[in-house]
Amino acid sequence: MTAPNVAVGQTNKIGLTKNEYRGLPSTLCQGCGHNSIANQIITACYELDMVPENIVKFSGIGCSSKSPTYFMNRSFGFNGLHGRMSSLATGAIFADKSLRAIGISGDGDTASIGMGGFKHMVRRNVPMVYIVENNGVYGLTKGQFSATAEVGLNLKHQGINHYMPVDICMEALASNATFVARSFAGDAKQVKELIKAALSHRGISVLDIISPCVTFNNEENTFHSYMWGKDHEAPLHEIMYTPKLAEIILDGDFPEGTVREVSLHDGSTIILKKLEKDYDPTSRAGAFQMLEQAQVNNWLVTGLLYIDISKPTLTEIYNLVDTPLNRLSESDLRPSLETMDKINAMMF
């Protein structure tokens, strides 16, 4: 559209400044958790030396879904329909397998109107980082309950929520997700490290990030508030992402068995430093158990809940040609003239 920003300031290995990963100024509320997440996406991509043109962004509808315009101006993006980003992205990723997709959704967009599509996208292992900016409330339509709102939540114009909440991580696991993580927008470092790990994962990466709505759902005692999150966050581990070939430097002295390493497809590694709980993110049963335990104990467990790098992604299942499909020419796409007679002969 317009010429890219002139590089000023510090550059990364591909010669881009952080500025070149930014988007337009946010139009969300001051202090919205979503802005913090957008900033961590910018930092993660900058630090990973990602080429902005290699990223493609998707979103549904809602406050969360506005945010793709607030990062990565040089990346293509498509703001689709409410609850229907899953299918939009599924179709688009076939065009060029080398693109990395980032989808931004919300709790209403994913867990209410988009639940069906979400689960099918997950079970197909669509290669995409799928971030749910989860605040338990519909912000853009001014404060209605979402499907992730906790029982008993009292909202100004809505009264009390009587229904059990949907746990997005649980739904993702049940649908055979290959990467499931939960974080808290107030824990910027963890958000960033998880985004980096997710970008290195080949299949679907579901990141459920509790992202408080400062306008409609930020009472101190509510599950999706900053205060509650800060008081109740129970990180499973300290997470560090190290790109391929990077030297691993761990601060402090770690006794054997306190660090767990998980290798990703592109040669990068996730290092999980054990905190209070000994948690194995390669066990699906363990992940279910942890989520169940968290619910009972009122913990906001954060960190990498589950990872499985053995499953093929959607595009891998299709055995596509190496050239991006959207660069194939007529000679690749239109069968030859000679085949026409054969086809006619195949009819009766």
Add this chain to the structure above:
Amino acid sequence: MAQKIINNFSITIATVNGSGSQTANVTLLRALFKMGIPISGKNLFPSNIQGLPTWYTIRLSKDGYTARRAQQEIVVAINPTSAARDLASVCPGGVFFYADDIKLPLNRKDITFYPMPVKSLAKSANVSPALRDYIANMVYVGVLAKMLSIDLEAIKSALNFHFKGKAQAIESNFSTIKAGFDWAEQNLKKIDPYMIQPMDKTKGYIMTDGNTAAALGAIYGGVQFAAWYPITPASSLAEALNVYLPQLRKTPEGKQTYAVLQAEDELAAIGMATGAGWAGLRSMTSTSGPGISLMSEYAGLAYQSEVPLVVWDVQRVGPSTGLPTRTAQGDLTGVYFLGHGDTQSVILLPGSVQECFEFGWKAFDLAERLQTPVFILSDLDLGMNQWMTRPFKYPDTPMDRGKVLWETDLEKLNGNWARYLDKDGDGITYRTVPGNRHPSASYFARGTGHDENARYTEEAVPWEANLARLKKKYDTARKFVPPPLIRKTAGVKIGIIAYGSTEAAIEEARFLMARESGLKSDFLRLRALPITKKVADYIESHERIYIVESNRDGQLCQILNAVLPEHANRFHSTAHTDGLPLTAQWVAEAITAQEKKL
């Protein structure tokens, strides 16, 4: 015996759904086609896997009229449940073949009866008991072959095609046919006038269905992505993609240049197709009416964000399940306005199986040229029934990928371009697709208000300007859509306008009206929307225009009234829908009746 009636009658076969009769019926149809006789076959089936009554109607027409006929000269009754009604449906002078275990008073004196020992002959067939019920249907094929003089070699070649050359299946079916044939030879005396004789009127034709043709057309159009959700009568279109794509579109190394995905619902099917179309793939989905309604939200977004996309609507009857296995042209206005706010769709209206192929590839050129969803309205009759048709013609124009800018194009422009800027004045703007690595290639697609640079805005002026440009683009579409086919004689005052699968009925109706009431008529077969000047000129050159269609409200008539209100006094809606393909008789009577009222 009365005077022979040769190659000019209809046969209806009444069986139980799911009993394997479809194989027997299509074998008969193909054998007649092989004998060179113009034919059509209509499967009138219930929404049911097994057990309900089903009918198959074959029309033989030495003169080449292949529309469905209401009158049945020959009825073959295999299903006890429907036998009484089947007996009543035989026209005077007709013939009633019946399975001899059906208990029914044979109380008509005006027709001929022939019993058939279907069960006993099937029992003696050399097949496993599991297959016995299926093969029983071949008994009536054999009896009909004998009594009507159908060539056994033609039947054999039909079986060979159906069973893809599998010797055992061909043999066991054929031996049952032969058993029926021999039994009839020894036990029945021909006393009816109906005869079949070989002709040479199917030379240069093939026989297939519209959905297969549509899928093949899409493949020759370079389809790269198709997402779909099962729905009668559209499922076989996507299934045909899965049959033919691996044969035609894999590299020598076995890699695919395409992807077909069965989605979780129609919302997702069109969502996927929209994503793929936006990202630069030749993208499509196929569905029927209920699926179209689910697709309307994405269709509206694709229209507004200008995404090329092809949507096949193989129309069926009514909402929900309605009459899911019957045919109609009931989605025209719905699709024309599909979306929210002001939308007008580009619609193609194939009238033959060959045209399903042609529009199958052309639709991609149109969609990419116009950067908009292009809808193709077929119907169950065209899509699922076997038709004799001209062979598929290889595309005669190169692919038109429309206005797409790649890296080198952007370099030449120094990166200066705007996604929604009408540079050429035709309403069609330039686009880039993801994967273009030029630093100024990207833009953010959205349904939200946007300016020429695809930037978010809720300002009044850019919103209205954009809508006006989309209208201009729709005007440009008139230059690209397939023109109508017109059969016109100087001085004729009556013009018929119709579209889609009703062509055969219209052509025959014109013949009938001329013969029986001296009523001469011209015919315009509309092949696309928007309405073009040629259509307006045709209308203007006639005093009265009869718009014939298979729906209740006269949907094309509604559109013509809206687009050409100055001609509204010429329009006479001639619409009818009962789930069955229109007959020539009905068309002729409906027009004649309106003419008499004048």
